[in-house]
Amino acid sequence: MINIISKRYWFFLISAIVIIPGIISLIAFGLKPSTDFQQGSSVTISFSPQVEESALRQAMTSAGYPNATIQLASTGISAGNYFVNLPNISSAQETTLMDSLKTSLNSTPTASDFVTTSAAVAAQTVRYAIIAVIVAAICIMVYIAWAFRRVPRPFRWGVCAIIALLHDLLVVIGIFSILGRLLNVQVGSLFITGVLTVAGYSVHDTIVVFDRIRENMLKGTNKDFEKTVDFSVNETFVRSLNTSLTVLFVLLALFLIGGTTIHYFVLVLLIGVITGTYSSICNASALLVVWENNEWRRFIPWSGASKNKNTETKTV
Numbered sequence: 001m002i003n004i005i006s007k008r009y010w011f012f013l014i015s016a017i018v019i020i021p022g023i024i025s026l027i028a029f030g031l032k033p034s035t036d037f038q039q040g041s042s043v044t045i046s047f048s049p050q051v052e053e054s055a056l057r058q059a060m061t062s063a064g065y066p067n068a069t070i071q072l073a074s075t076g077i078s079a080g081n082y083f084v085n086l087p088n089i090s091s092a093q094e095t096t097l098m099d100s101l102k103t104s105l106n107s108t109p110t111a112s113d114f115v116t117t118s119a120a121v122a123a124q125t126v127r128y129a130i131i132a133v134i135v136a137a138i139c140i141m142v143y144i145a146w147a148f149r150r151v152p153r154p155f156r157w158g159v160c161a162i163i164a165l166l167h168d169l170l171v172v173i174g175i176f177s178i179l180g181r182l183l184n185v186q187v188g189s190l191f192i193t194g195v196l197t198v199a200g201y202s203v204h205d206t207i208v209v210f211d212r213i214r215e216n217m218l219k220g221t222n223k224d225f226e227k228t229v230d231f232s233v234n235e236t237f238v239r240s241l242n243t244s245l246t247v248l249f250v251l252l253a254l255f256l257i258g259g260t261t262i263h264y265f266v267l268v269l270l271i272g273v274i275t276g277t278y279s280s281i282c283n284a285s286a287l288l289v290v291w292e293n294n295e296w297r298r299f300i301p302w303s304g305a306s307k308n309k310n311t312e313t314k315t316v
Contacts, residue, residue: 002237005230008286015167015283018275022174025181031173032180034085034188037126041089044113045098046081051105056082059104063097069184085186088116129192133169136196137162140203144210151214156291161206164284168202169195171275172268190265198272205240205280212236213285225292229285237281244277 034042047056053072060068069085089097094114101109144158151157172195179185213232222228251273255266290296 002234003230004233004237004282005226005286005289008282008289011278011282011286015279019167019170019174022170022177025177026174029177029181031177032184032186033126034186037188041086041094041114041116043084043086043094043111043115044081045084045101046110046112047105047107048110049107051107053082055105056101059101060084062104063100065097069186071184071186125189129189132192132196133199136199137165140165140199144203144207147207148210148214151217156288157210160284160287160291161203161210163287164206164279165199165202167279167283168198168272168275172198172271175271176264176268185264187264190262191268194265194268194272197269198276201272202276202279205244205276206284208240209233209236209280209285213288226289229289233281233285240277240281244273247273 053070057068057070060066060070065086067087071083072081091114094111098109098111101107141158141162144161145154148154148157176185176187176191180187209232212235213229216222216228216232216235217225222231248270251266251270255263255270258266
């Protein structure tokens with residue numbers, strides 16, 4: 001049996017190393033929103049014959065759109081097409097732009113999937129996305145506390161599951177913030193869908209582990225809570241790993257050969273499944289042990305636990 005829980009502080013350190021750069025990127029640069037989350041227009045353009053991305057950027061600047069965001073679709077049925085995000089333009093302006101590109105590049109452009117998003121709709125989309133995440137987190141915490149009501153202090157189980165959930169979301173969002181800065185990767189409504197899917201997967205995997213811990217506690221497998229948790233994690237380790245690997249294989253295939261429209265959605269799921277499996281095994285259950293053993297003073301030196309320890313030392 002692998003002694004997983006005893007290595008909990010190493011797991012916490014690994015999580016911090018992964019999360020902190022993402023948080024710094026989020027604070028400094030934020031996420032790069034697509035037209036779903038900001039006022040503007042987007043259009044997919046194909047050329048015959050194909051043109052270079054640098055030539056297209058120069059032509060867009062000459063046409064009066066120097067700040068246009070251009071991405072080349074390199075996989076799937078959209079390979080060779082360009083996804084272009086612009087300030088709000090009308091259908092007439094789109095036609096003028098296509099004529100200008102045809103003249104500048106000596107190539108025939110074909111526009112498709114023209115979408116315009118108003119500022120009000122973009123703000124509403126962002127607001128609803130934030131509300132959805134908050135409501136989901138609250139409902140999950142309440143449900144887990146109710147489902148584990150037969151064990152002592154069930155509220156702790158819900159809180160630990162939410163902390164593991166936030167861990168997974170921060171990993172995904174932080175990585176996309178870095179990708180947005182380095183590779184101009186944008187986030188839209190599919191990104192929010194992916195994040196909510198990751199939240200569901202993370203909680204599902206955590207509950208599988210928690211349920212085995214509860215079963216072993218009620219059976220009285222071991223009076224030592226830490227040993228019970230470690231035994232339970234080992235029992236579910238292979239199952240969690242096998243489940244995650246089967247999902248990862250499917251997602252990897254979609255990521256490599258799927259269409260460009262779902263490319264980053266699948267990437268969200270890939271990252272989420274990996275970090276969700278990790279947090280369920282290495283973080284969520286370990287946090288239960290930290291709380292049970294009153295070890296928060298290692299994270300919060302000024303906590304009550306630390307004061308109690310100092311008082312005990314003086315008394316002795």
